[in-house]
Amino acid sequence: xxxxxxxxxxxxxxxxxxxxxxxxxxxxxxxxxxxxxxxxxxxxxxxxxxxxxxxxxxxxxxxxxxxxxxxxxxxxxxxxxxxxxxxxxxxxxxxxxxxxxxxxxxxxxxxxxxxxxxxxxxxxxxxxxxxxxxxxxxxxxxxxxxxxxxxxxxxxxxxxxxxxxxxxxxxxxxxxxxxxxxxxxxxxxxxxxxxxxxxxxxxxxxxxxxxxxxxxxxxxxxxxxxxxxxxxxxxxxxxxxxxxxxxxxxxxxxxxxxxxxxxxxxxxxxxxxxxxxxxxxxxxxxxxxxxxxxxxxxxxxxxxxxxxxxxxxxxxxxxxxxxxxxxxxxxxxxxxx
Amino acid sequence: xxxxxxxxxxxxxxxxxxxxxxxxxxxxxxxxxxxxxxxxxxxxxxxxxxxxxxxxxxxxxxxxxxxxxxxxxxxxxxxxxxxxxxxxxxxxxxxxxxxxxxxxxxxxxxxxxxxxxxxxxxxxxxxxxxxxxxxxxxxxxxxxxxxxxxxxxxxxxxxxxxxxxxxxxxxxxxxxxxxxxxxxxxxxxxxxxxxxxxxxxxxxxxxxxxxxxxxxxxxxxxxxxxxxxxxxxxxxxxxxxxxxxxxxxxxxxxxxxxxxxxxxxxxxxxxxxxxxxxxxxxxxxxxx
Amino acid sequence: xxxxxxxxxxxxxxxxxxxxxxxxxxxxxxxxxxxxxxxxxxxxxxxxxxxxxxxxxxxxxxxxxxxxxxxxxxxxxxxxxxxxxxxxxxxxxxxxxxxxxxxxxxxxxxxxxxxxxxxxxxxxxxxxxxxxxxxxxxxxxxxxxxxxxxxxxxxxxxxxxxxxxxxxxxxxxxxxxxxxxxxxxxxxxxxxxxxxxxxxxxxxxxxxxxxxxxxxxxxxxxxxxxxxxxxxxxxxxxxxxxxxxxxxxxxxxxxxxxxxxx
Numbered sequence: 001x002x003x004x005x006x007x008x009x010x011x012x013x014x015x016x017x018x019x020x021x022x023x024x025x026x027x028x029x030x031x032x033x034x035x036x037x038x039x040x041x042x043x044x045x046x047x048x049x050x051x052x053x054x055x056x057x058x059x060x061x062x063x064x065x066x067x068x069x070x071x072x073x074x075x076x077x078x079x080x081x082x083x084x085x086x087x088x089x090x091x092x093x094x095x096x097x098x099x100x101x102x103x104x105x106x107x108x109x110x111x112x113x114x115x116x117x118x119x120x121x122x123x124x125x126x127x128x129x130x131x132x133x134x135x136x137x138x139x140x141x142x143x144x145x146x147x148x149x150x151x152x153x154x155x156x157x158x159x160x161x162x163x164x165x166x167x168x169x170x171x172x173x174x175x176x177x178x179x180x181x182x183x184x185x186x187x188x189x190x191x192x193x194x195x196x197x198x199x200x201x202x203x204x205x206x207x208x209x210x211x212x213x214x215x216x217x218x219x220x221x222x223x224x225x226x227x228x229x230x231x232x233x234x235x236x237x238x239x240x241x242x243x244x245x246x247x248x249x250x251x252x253x254x255x256x257x258x259x260x261x262x263x264x265x266x267x268x269x270x271x272x273x274x275x276x277x278x279x280x281x282x283x284x285x286x287x288x289x290x291x292x293x294x295x296x297x298x299x300x301x302x303x304x305x306x307x308x309x310x311x312x313x314x315x316x317x318x319x320x321x322x323x324x325x326x327x328x329x330x331x332x333x334x335x336x337x
Numbered sequence: 338x339x340x341x342x343x344x345x346x347x348x349x350x351x352x353x354x355x356x357x358x359x360x361x362x363x364x365x366x367x368x369x370x371x372x373x374x375x376x377x378x379x380x381x382x383x384x385x386x387x388x389x390x391x392x393x394x395x396x397x398x399x400x401x402x403x404x405x406x407x408x409x410x411x412x413x414x415x416x417x418x419x420x421x422x423x424x425x426x427x428x429x430x431x432x433x434x435x436x437x438x439x440x441x442x443x444x445x446x447x448x449x450x451x452x453x454x455x456x457x458x459x460x461x462x463x464x465x466x467x468x469x470x471x472x473x474x475x476x477x478x479x480x481x482x483x484x485x486x487x488x489x490x491x492x493x494x495x496x497x498x499x500x501x502x503x504x505x506x507x508x509x510x511x512x513x514x515x516x517x518x519x520x521x522x523x524x525x526x527x528x529x530x531x532x533x534x535x536x537x538x539x540x541x542x543x544x545x546x547x548x549x550x551x552x553x554x555x556x557x558x559x560x561x562x563x564x565x566x567x568x569x570x571x572x573x574x575x576x577x578x579x580x581x582x583x584x585x586x587x588x589x590x591x592x593x594x595x596x597x598x599x600x601x602x603x604x605x606x607x608x609x610x611x612x613x614x615x616x617x618x619x620x621x622x623x624x625x
Numbered sequence: 626x627x628x629x630x631x632x633x634x635x636x637x638x639x640x641x642x643x644x645x646x647x648x649x650x651x652x653x654x655x656x657x658x659x660x661x662x663x664x665x666x667x668x669x670x671x672x673x674x675x676x677x678x679x680x681x682x683x684x685x686x687x688x689x690x691x692x693x694x695x696x697x698x699x700x701x702x703x704x705x706x707x708x709x710x711x712x713x714x715x716x717x718x719x720x721x722x723x724x725x726x727x728x729x730x731x732x733x734x735x736x737x738x739x740x741x742x743x744x745x746x747x748x749x750x751x752x753x754x755x756x757x758x759x760x761x762x763x764x765x766x767x768x769x770x771x772x773x774x775x776x777x778x779x780x781x782x783x784x785x786x787x788x789x790x791x792x793x794x795x796x797x798x799x800x801x802x803x804x805x806x807x808x809x810x811x812x813x814x815x816x817x818x819x820x821x822x823x824x825x826x827x828x829x830x831x832x833x834x835x836x837x838x839x840x841x842x843x844x845x846x847x848x849x850x851x852x853x854x855x856x857x858x859x860x861x862x863x864x865x866x867x868x869x870x871x872x873x874x875x876x877x878x879x880x881x882x883x884x885x886x887x
Contacts (some may be wrong), residue, residue, distance in 0.1 A: 207721075215717075217700040218791075220731070
């Protein structure tokens with residue numbers, strides 16, 4: 001009986017193996033293999049504003065960058081620490097309102113407001129999320145889901161912080177190029193910063209919390225502390241994004257707590273490839289322009305994101321970047337068994 | 338005195354909303370974030386059948402509840418079952434489904450005052466000097482009946498016992514020949530129908546609005562967390578606690594704060610006693 | 626030979642729902658000894674470890690470490706004080722290479738204080754220290770074994786990795802939960818010198834085991850559990866010849882050479 005069976009085998013490309021070690025420095029080809037994707041990314045993102053046909057679309061790029069920062073924070077929390085944040089809007093709203101208040105009441109210039117809002121907002125959000133950190137992931141999801149909804153209503157009901165009208169008259173950036181490149185710089189900073197972070201010792205501990213928290217506890221470290229640290233980083237990023245958007249639109253209102261900010265980062269992460277930190281950025285740059293094009297259709301956008309999101313998650317698509325990385329680094333072939 | 342009456346009404350309403358969620362979570366450990374969506378779906382279907390197609394009211398209600406049950410089962414069987422056990426994906430998937438449904442309704446023009454369902458019995462009567470709608474009284478009666486029925490069902494019928502068995506230990510239930518997937522689908526169908534029941538009983542008190550979907554979801558979650566995920570009695574007790582707390586808040590501060598009460602209740606519970614008042618979760622599972 | 630007591634379990638009970646897993650259990654662990662805890666399945670051995678190290682809350686009773694009451698403290702605090710454990714169901718950090726697995730315990734406050742087993746006081750680069758520890762523990766340095774993904778390592782290495790994770794904290798007590806299980810005779814034979822070396826470093830080792838013959842070679846004293854209670858304790862020879870112990874494991878029929886084949 002000659003029953004030949006085959007199976008698919010995935011191997012790292014030779015180029016990757018050579019490029020993995022120090023010997024990559026010996027050859028232009030290997031160096032190129034490593035640096036080309038990063039170069040394309042950086043160059044692409046820096047050049048994009050010039051390629052845009054109008055100021056309207058340049059603003060869309062800025063908004064996409066804001067979403068990208070939020071999506072990266074979602075990816076960090078979900079795929080590296082194991083906490084699913086269903087309410088990105090919570091961070092955006094907190095950061096946005098803090099920046100708006102600092103700017104309109106205290107007259108602080110935007111470029112100073114933003115860092116302050118990021119850090120202050122990070123602290124506030126972390127404190128508010130502290131109770132659910134020692135517990136299972138489901139509680140974190142529930143609480144992050146609820147905070148934006150509840151806060152929106154509280155502001156509306158108490159009519160504080162501008163109530164339904166919001167806070168008007170927030171200063172804008174000095175000029176539109178600063179606006180544009182500031183957010184782009186933030187995206188690149190966080191992207192490369194986070195990618196570095198998850199590979200240093202602290203990042204390894206965070207990833208270990210997701211992988212096997214009992215072992216981390218048995219090693220003498222408090223899970224709640226490291227989760228809180230991760231939440232601080234993520235919420236700081238989200239608040240920074242919120243502060244930026246408030247200065248772009250020159251207005252801060254309840255719509256900062258809208259579902260858009262909660263669901264689009266998740267959809268972008270899932271489509272772009274979770275766990276890669278680049279995937280969410282890519283996903284945002286795909287989804288935000290589409291969202292602009294669909295603007296006339298109102299909340300159909302959210303329906304569309306939700307359906308796509310659900311389809312990707314359930315049918316377990318790995319996302320664009322995961323697929324891309326796999327193809328780039330590995331090849332497949334049939335092998336006789 | 339009126340606080341007592343309104344408090345009771347509110348509490349039973351909350352219990353009705355929460356039972357469906359508690360059932361699904363207790364049995365298949367899936368947090369059904371689409372619970373609020375199913376609530377609104379039932380209302381919508383009832384309205385369509387009754388006002389749109391002109392069917393008999395009772396028939397519309399029954400059909401709508403069955404539809405919702407089927408929808409819930411389908412959601413589980415074709416979508417959630419594929420991500421069972423992967424915590425992150427489960428949460429995202431059910432959240433996305435719920436969101437898609439609710440926002441879909443919002444886009445479909447489902448807003449404003451035009452969508453209402455009539456009460457079962459019009460009019461009101463006096464209880465200790467306070468006027469109470471028949472509908473609201475019915476809410477209490479039906480609510481208590483549902484709680485009683487569920488208790489009896491899960492303690493005395495085969496399917497009910499199977500569900501309880503699964504809730505306690507899935508592997509042991511599997512070994513006894515209980516098909517856990519099928520039971521999970523059944524649980525989901527039941528949970529959805531309970532959401533539907535809550536909808537048809539409670540919606541006549543107001544309008545059918547998409548925001549209600551989110552409200553219901555949050556309040557159901559709050560009740561379940563405070564009472565302890567997985568405990569019947571806890572859910573009912575928590576419903577009363579939160580229900581009365583909300584009425585007190587309305588009386589003393591204003592009507593807008595109901596959701597804040599729910600949120601505060603959740604945070605307080607998580608800080609003080611994470612497994613809820615009557616939660617029977619084992620410690621190793623709860624305190625991660 | 627009396628040793629100072631480093632760990633004392635006093636009247637500990639634990640119920641899970643309707644099951645009484647531990648029933649007023651008491652025993653002492655002397656500093657620097659190797660104590661074996663044995664007993665038939667279900668006698669509560671892993672529960673004892675969970676209670677001592679804080680992963681499970683005791684229903685009643687106390688645990689003392691160096692005279693201080695550690696009952697009910699959270700697991701990471703207890704580990705920080707120097708009482709570490711391995712897990713019966715091994716779960717290394719699969720997505721990381723073996724030596725990176727050690728970076729995590731080396732990041733802990735305790736490792737930073739103590740320098741991480743022969744780190745010499747001041748903690749150097751964690752990757753290097755990790756490789757050093759792995760070499761000490763029996764991973765061949767020059768092969769690629771320390772650099773392999775933890776998911777590709779065979780059981781013997783994984784067991785050593787579990788021990789290494791404890792050793793990285795420079796502990797005072799290690800509670801080993803069935804560290805010999807799943808290993809072949811020769812693998813166990815090569816692990817015994819490791820345990821002896823750990824003991825020579827002054828670390829107290831408590832071993833929950835089923836492999837009695839191998840355990841009796843390393844252990845100084847044995848505590849026998851049955852149904853959550855202490856059946857008896859003593860040196861291995863006493864335990865081997867005790868009637869009650871044989872009965873607990875095998876029932877009351879006459880069985881020859883019981884302990885040799887356990």
